Amino acid sequence: MFQSIIFDLDGTLIDSRAAILDAFGKALAARAMQPLIALSAVRIGPPLAETLRELTGSSDPALLDSLAEHFKAHYDSTGYQASEVFAGIPELLEALAATGARCFLATNKRYLPTCLILQHLRWQKYFEAVYALDRETPRLPDKTAMLAHLVAEQALDARNSIYVGDTPEDEAAADANGLPFAAVGWGYGSFPATGMRCLATPRELIAFLTQ
Known part of the structure; x- marks a missing residue:
């Protein structure tokens, strides 16, 4: 059995797609802008800045900062509450808590809304610590660096x-840090090139993590 389990958040524990796309739509509308790609294709x-560049085709810091502030104003007030928990995840977290495993979050989502979501779902008790790119100063560059920081700080x-x-980005970050990786099949990614076996349900993930 693994002694420490680090989870991604979006697409792994929660389905935040509708809430995030709504916040992007409201941010663009506030600046009377149309996205370069359909929001449904996002x-x-x-990270937030990366997606805003993709939606606008712009690298103008002032514009991106303005859009980010509009996004945050909506998402961090009420928007995050529209995130949905994947079926079977509460049972997964309870099962892992019963084993005494140390659980952590490592997410590209900003630190503030991540904590708000945990509070909203009453999940704080399940996670020993939360890691996000913007939790550190200076901001961490990517998830690979985040996992390295987490592994070192938590020994x-x-x-x-x-x-x-x-x-696959999650897989690459784990590989870069010498961490085993468990791919879940109910999220936003796919693993066609790697041949990675995806766990189809949280019940399968429980069995894998506690074997």
């Missing part, structure tokens, strides 16, 4: 720890 998971043994996520 990838869920990358984890990579051989007995695992990262659970839903995208």
